[in-house]
Amino acid sequence: MAGVVSVLRTPLVAGGKRISDVTRDVCAAMDRKPGALWWAGFLLSVTMLAAGAAAVAYQVATGIGTWGLNTTVGWAFDITNFVFWVGIGHAGTLISAILFLLRQRWRTSVNRSAEAMTLFAVMCAGIFPLIHMGRPWLAFWVFPYPNWRGPLWINFRSPLAWDAFAISTYFIISATFWYIGLIPDLATIRDRAQAGLKRSIISFFSLGWDGSYRTWQRYETVYTLLAGLATPLVISVHTIVSWDFATSVIPGWHATIFPPYFVAGAIFSGMAMVLTLMIVVRKTMRLEDYITVRHVETMARLVIVTSLMVGLAYLTEFFTALYSGNPYEMFVFTNRAAGPFAWAYWTMVSANVLVPQFLWLRRVRTSMAAVFVISLLVNVGMWFERFVIIVTSLHRDYLPANWTGYTPTLIEVATLAGSFGLFFTCFLLFSRLLPVIAMGEVKGVLSYAKEKRHA
Amino acid sequence: MADQNSTHYWKSLAERAGGPDFSVQAETEFASSPLRSIEPDPGRRAFLKAAGFSFAASVMAGCSRAPVQRAMPYLDQPGGVIAGRPVYYASTCAGCAAGCGVLVKTRDGRPIKLEGNPEHPLSRGGLCAAGQASILGLYDSLRLKHPLMEGKQAAWQKVDEEILRRLKGAGAVRVLSHTVNSPTALWAIAGFLAQFKDGRHVMYDPLSCSAIPDAHEQTHGVRAVPHYRFDRAEVIVSFDADFLGTWISPVEYTAAYRAGRDAEATRRSCWHAQFESRLSITGSKADRRVRLAPIEVERSLHQLASLVESGAPQDAPPHLQEAAARLRKAAGRSLVVCGIQSAEAQVLCNTINHKLGNYGATVDLEKPSRQRAGSDRALASLLEELRGGKVDALFILGANPVAELPGGVALAAHIRKLPLSVSIVEREDESAAATRFVCPDHHYLESWSDAEPVAGVVSFTQPVIRPLGGTRSSIESFSLWSGRPKTAQELVRERWSGKVNWEESLRNGFARIESPAAAPRAFKAVAVPPREAKPAEGYELVLYPKAGMLDGRHAYNPWLHELPDPITKITWDNYACLAPAAAAKLGVAEGDVVRIEGGPVSVELPAVLQPGQDERTVAVALGYGRKASARFAKVGPAWLDSRGASVGANGLVGTNCAGLLAFDGASLRYSRAGIRIVRTGRRQALAATQDHHTLAAPGGGPARPIIQETRLAELTKHERKHETHPDLWPEDHPYTGHKWAMAIDLDACTGCSACVIACQVENNVPVTGKDEVRRKRAMHWLRIDRYYTGTPDEVEVAHQPMLCQQCDNATCETVCPVLATVHSSEGLNQQIYNRCVGTRYCANNCAYKARRFNWFDYPRDDRLANMVLNPDVTIRSRGVMEKCTFCVQRIQQARLEARRRGEPLRDGDIRTACQQSCPAQAIVFGDMNDPNSKVSRLMRSGRAYKVLEEINVRPAVTYLKIVRNRTREGGES
16 A cells, blocks of 8 residues: 655545545445444434424414513524525535635545535525525515516515525535536445335436546536525625625624625534534444544644634724723623623623634644534534524614523524524434435545546 | 308409409508408417417416405495494593593494594594403403303303292392493393382492592582592692592593693693602602502691691692792692592592682582592491392492402302393303302493483493394393393493484484583581501502503403503513612512512512612502413414413413402592511512613713703793704705695603504504513513613603604614615605515614514404404514504505595694594694694604614604692792
8 A cells, every 4th residue: 555645744644545445435324224323313313303393383383472681682592593594505505616716625524414514504594594584475575576566576685685596596505516526426326226216216316427538527517506596605605694784774684794704604503513413424434534633633723713804803802892982882891791691691702702712723624523512613603603692682682671681592592402403403414315425536545546547 | 161151252353353463452451450460370389389478378267276265245235334444433441430422433343443533522533542452352362251040151041030939029139240330231220120118229349439539528518529620720739649640530531631731832840749658650740749558648648638628737748838938829720639448548638628718629529530439438338238248139230349348258259149040241250250140241342331420411321333252231231120121332322312313413423412411519628637647557559550451450451561661661460669778778689579468368479679669668560360361371382492481380371469458438549558578588570571660771971861850940932953963875855746644742752652553553562472572572562661760769851752763864774685665755764574584683673672573473362352453554474573654554544545635734634543542632644735734733842852863863752741740949930
């Protein structure tokens, strides 16, 4: 196995894998019967999903009143969850599109799972704008479609209308991108499968892939084009989501910093979620050679960068409020840090800004357990960031007579749990049914392949 | 065929000749020949097309489910009634004994709204919250629909026979009622009682003022409550009299008070000092408010009397010296009123008014008020008779003594023992349950009656709907039992024939009559021994009526239960108000249940921290814990996590505290010393609509310029500079026609909340129940924000009616994804319910939080109560947003009316519901494009400002600053 291997860079795939090893290792998970751990996780996820579905059904049947909202706080868990899940999605697109265009070859081991995560996260996100409506059965009214009511058009000035476009575009592009990337691997599975129903289905979805030079060349072209299309979405989707707040008049929402702040936060939270998932995947699916410590370390570095950006945004918000001299604005920020929701604010600051600083230490960065815990905390912190932005700004705004509090109900908590249930159910099924690592791409970055190329 | 009809008739030679040209000529002979539109040969395809189209069209038409509607047209249309157009009848409100004039708005034969009668000499167009809400009583499904005999339904004839049988040979017959100021009813009762050798009519008031006539009996030799003329007073000093809220005739007094304080109109403002224990809405408007324990209020009155008389004692506190100095300076133009239920205190009050020469000027004893005619002494002797079993028959008319008087349980037992006891009431209340017969009375909107609230002013009540149940007017009942059965209409008409112009009086709703002008009574000085100031032990209890709920006669009314108290902003409960300092001393937090001990009964109530209250006082509202409120157990949406019903553990709303009233045989007293407050360790959640009380942010920070004030001395006529902010929006939406705007005078607003209920009735605003209010989901479109300034001990209060501001740059409009809220060409911010999908983004982005969301389908199961709904206003379903519309239905109605008349809309043609009801006329609505309209003039006033003007949403509501009548030194302004 002696070949030309850089002494400076650790190899992207450890264990001196051959091409056939890749196929065998990645497909092994699909060939094995699911283990007890998988079943436990799956049952838990499905239970949470069922609880969430029941909560949503009850809420749709009874009314938004089953949530803890009030006249002053019109959004809380619903839009918090929405922004949280959209944010999670962003890391997937960043890894699959931007890192692809930047020729970051380490992405090959994680991009498939990250894209799947994006897809499932956007699915979770998309539920909330729908169910947060007082009359969700009329949700299609937010789309401009030909109608006989005038025709009655939508309000193109409303950020919620932009959201509808942004999220639907995002979902379509992400799904397409993911599927196109899957085709070579589907063909591999097809070739390994016995004749039967499974083979027919996979054969249909592999679109007659024959592995020829021409097929590969077209595939690469489409993939690059889609990466180019998806790249602006990394910036635009969360920018538009941030406009839900930035274009309003509510102190604490009305801030020009929101678009970059939200995008950085989205990548931050997404990276944390990728880390959470990958650390579990590499361990349980015995893919340590593919998702190496180097991968984890690289992503941890991205977490530090985005954490600092988010921290800077927190400081900037305070500075802007102070500098503006606007009493309403100043109050919102003192209220965040010292008001009734100060606990949420400080949870957010410690989880998002303080805790990730441990990743500066190599020892922490390379410890899977430590990174796993930190990534979980970042997820919690980023959920609270959205909660803090939405609830603390609303609950005490201009007229003190309107000031209220907010307490979530069981229904809202169950709905949040349900969204996690949906996410993990989808991800667990994905881990069983499809290759969690892009075999076709990983094969291209093997040391073995390089060796052969140089030969 | 051809053979059967072969004879061919021809019209012209050309036709007979035939030829190809003829058919063309025939088609073009006329400019538009129907022949031309038909294809020369329809053909098979065209036929199939047409047939297919017809078939499809008929199928489509058949698919739409047209509901079966049963219309009930008038067979004979009554004169003057046009379906869809409201008809107004002048009448008199019977929500209390103040006798305010109302115009009853009826649509298609059912009354749906009460409007103040602007012509009425007393109420001047205003109507209070309780009056506005009293229309719901008409459609109350728990009103009795038939008489009861020993608790069982019986026919009127049977009941009458039985009552008359038992009346035979009865000696002591008593009629017990609240104040009755209907001359016809008094006449009927007198006629009934005249049959017996010992018949007596005893009147009492649960909110008694009987010390006032008692004192006048001593000082002026006449038992009467004078007619107070607040409009003529330049200095008003009030001792515990909440005359703007609940005392005697608040609507009339508010209108008069406002007239005397409209500094811009009159270039002067009266000065008002209030000495009180709890914070009343009158106190919230006072220029100088002095908080004292009840016993000290009385002592202050003593001191003031000496100060006014002789200038002594010099050691009197400065606020009293100031009051005395001002009173003396304005002698004959000042007014001292006293709400203390003690004849001595009232004698002192009379003495001061006499010394100042106020009798005949601001205190009218020649044409006295009849709004409080109760006599506590008469009540005491009746109770004594009942205890001694000396009464043969008791008729309770419209009163509920068992719930309203101390010792109610014992009283009920005595009533049960009577051989004949009759309740003439609308509902089966606590007292009716103790009587043998219940003879249900009409609601006042179903009956003929009259009222003489002030001598010389007769107000008429006419029915506006046929009685909904088998009820009978009390006037008719008494005349029947007198053996002279006549209808109430005949009786009222007979009573006034020859005295008033009947038709005109009915149309106006009132008439002025020449009453025998009593000669000015000579003043007889009565010495009042100075009161020994007992060292106060424990706390002093003050029992007070709440605006709306009053003495509890409206306890059946969900609107009034959900009406936030003007000061505490708490709904659906009564509670023990404690000063923050007292609460701190007791270790009591808001919502802690405390036991009030030391009286004949002890009650447990949640504590409320009330800034501005005296530290030794605990204040509790009367009128709660009534049987009539048991029905609210199920009010509000039922769902998984609803925490408790709108009623308390006793199954009723609040706790009845009438047992704590002190009755010494001379007068019902509303304060009681020697009270202990004990913590129970339990807590009870209160349903307040507002949690934060001050404009300053907690933990410091500048006060927000939401409430603005000016001083009388600084009040100038200069016009307001119109500030323009740079604007990103192009000025491409000119308002070329009308542009609706509103001005709200914060100086005039007393917080009485009449507008809140008026808006609720007009706009079909649902009642949400205690749990929903607790979750801050009250649905009122118009709310009154109340703010405090100063320390928690000494507060100043501001009331700010807050409603949709109809912003030009409306923040709600830009964010709605589906265009469910849009701007009208007349500046209205319109909400389109059936387009709303309920994202709530508009409400989040409203800086005023004036929008209300339908969190649930609020129950409207009571079909009878639904009769009160305004057919001009849509009922909103679950999941949609709603808010104030500036009463767009009234704008439209006025516009149509003007068009029908062929005239342009005049300023004042449109009056919103809140404006119409406001006793202080604090709200003005109109067209700001008309420079001469009242609202335009107010918008140019030096007092004008807009709330949150700095964020440039350009609200259409202008507020006028509060005028504080004092200088910085607290001296003469």
